[in-house]
Amino acid sequence: MHNWDIEGLFIYHIKEFRALYPTLALQYGISEPKGIVLFVPKGNRVDSAVDLDHYFSKLQDADVSKNIIILLEKYSYLKIYDTIRVSSDLSVRRIRCFLSQSSNLTFVYTNHCKVIRRYAVAFYLKASSCLNYFMVITDCDTLKKDLTVILEGENSTAKMNGLYLMDSNQKFHLNVLQKHKKGSTVSDFAVYGIISGRSEVWFKGNVVVEKYVTEVTVSQCNKILLFGNESYVESMPALEIENNDVQCKHATAVGQLDANKLFYLQSRGLSSTKAQALLIEAFFDSFKKALDTRAVKKEIIQTIKYKMKRMDIYE
Amino acid sequence: MSDIVFKSKKGINKKIVAQISDEKNEPGWMTDFRLKALGFFERMPMPNWGCDITALDTNNIHYYVKPKGKQERSWEDVPPNIKATFEKLGIPHAERQFLAGVGAQYESELIYKNLREKWKKKGVIFLDTSQGLKDYPDLFKTYFASIVPPDDNKFAALNAAVWSGGNFVVIPKGVHIDMPLQAYFRIESEAMGQFERTLIIAQEGSFVEYVEGCSAPVYRHNSLHSAVVELIALPGSKIRYTTIQNWSENVYNLVTKRAVAHKNATVEWIDGNFGSKATMKYPCIVLKEKGAKGQIISISVANRGQHQDSGGKIIHLAPDCSSSIISKSIARNGGRTSFRGLLKIAKEAQQSTAQMKCDALLLDAISRSDTYPKLDVKNKAVDVGHEASVSKVSDDQLFYLQSRGLHESQAQALIVNGFIDAFVNRLPMEYAVEINRLMASDMEGSIG
16 A cells, blocks of 8 residues: 555555455456556545645656546545646556545546647546546647546536647547436536647537436537637537436537627727737636636646747737 | 339349330430449448438339329329329419429329429429430539539439439529429339439529428338439529428438538528438538528427438538528437537638537437537638537426416427427428428327
């Protein structure tokens, strides 16, 4: 077991975890040869946020950080920051999170690393569990990101918000799956993108509501501001609904800043650059408001501002 | 059947294709075209997405059935038994009351056609496609298969090989036809395929509205309807093409419809899918030149055993174009509706506005709705959006209407009629009345 000095949180190598908790390992299908298990036992509330990058950088074998299993037992609470920093040489990461009954997880993922190519995270929510997920991507070369949320227990809730800023030649594939297997569940996904230069974005979203699953509320939203003459966006949100007692919706919008609003602000004395900056801030204001984790919010907003200065979007 | 003069053997091969061309007395280039298309059809695989068409046996279909009776100009001259079928469907009555011209297709041929005298004097052409080929060979050859080539997809290839019937319509420059042209298609024989090919050319500044309906009785064996429709809207013109499809539940309805809109032209597809066992149909508009506009309004209703896989595609190739796709679907008794939409904005299509909206109503817990939209954007100076929703009939709305004295099924029928209002509003009045009646009788008993 690793000692990360975080009260309430236990960290094991996968092999170690399988030896200590064979039943749990079997129940959650933990069979990877290498990796880390973050385990929060029943009723534990981990008040300190866990910065994965801070702890993984101390490990001798960096490969173990490619596979991460997060297990929250009943009534437990955990906050995770997975920040892939500029200096990181991580190319792939796969995370599976299991939230037991009435557990609560806040997960903030930020990517500033160009090296990483594949990042897949899947959440499995049991009854009355709650997930708050945030994603900010400011740098990558070519990144494929998979986000999967399976609501397996009644009354579970998943709220997911994301922001990506792409410029120059960046390529970003985002695949999102929201699958409802039990009734009285809610999932809400909203992502905002600002694209300039020659960057390209592919978004593939899927919402699935299985047969006999009732009282489900789902929404999926993808909004993109395009600034580059050579930029490209492909968006394919899909709905597959097999029950009528649902409220499901999705939306995609692609465009540029509203010329009328720009003119209005400039007619009030703002420069063109300031007017654009104001409208862009308004564009992802919903994301900022949803980001309620104060500790990381400041850092994220600074990162966003820094990235936007480097992007060629102001006329 | 006594009213059939020729029926090809089941299955398709070079001999049958050549036989069809020979029966129609076609020029050599058309025979070669058909045979080349047959090659494409034989080489292309069946689609592995959309409706389940594994039970469709293309070797068990009669590809050409010619009824007794040549094309008639007056309704009184049409053979009595064929006349009876169309009278039941209200065709001559419609022609008298509302419509500018009527063509009725029975099996593979056009039997009855009439065009109001004043449109004829203005040079409007409304012929069956084979007659159009004979009377206007140069014009026909210029535009035929220019938008849907024979290798476009497997069923377009099949249509190109065995097409028969359909209409050839040309509206001269500046002519506005203020009453709709109508066509009606019916499959009467069992295990029969209908492969009409319609070509409409609206010349500069003209306007035409074209309405088609289709039906078939219920048989044990499956039938196939695989039509191709090509619309060419030249600069400043407008074409509105309305389809009310009510095929019986043994018909596979696999159709390719595509339009090209030139400078400042407008094309509208109004598409109603109520029948068939499986429908795969995605009307397409290519906005080719500056200022073109396109709109697709589609409604699909799927009942038990039905899968309506429909939608629309709009492709912006030029600047200052605008488009919208509005789709409404209703599924009940285990039916399935799927919407597939595409909005594609090319690099040169700056200042484009495109919207796609899809709403689905599920009337019970055993039906299914899918939505598969796609936005493909290569220009930043655009405004492109999509939204979709899936839900049941609102409990609040039902309660409100019942509190005003309506029975639950009446209330539900009223709400459903409101749901499809955007589609019904675009129909000629007689069709709108029929659709409302069809929906009302369909909704009876569908509580939940």
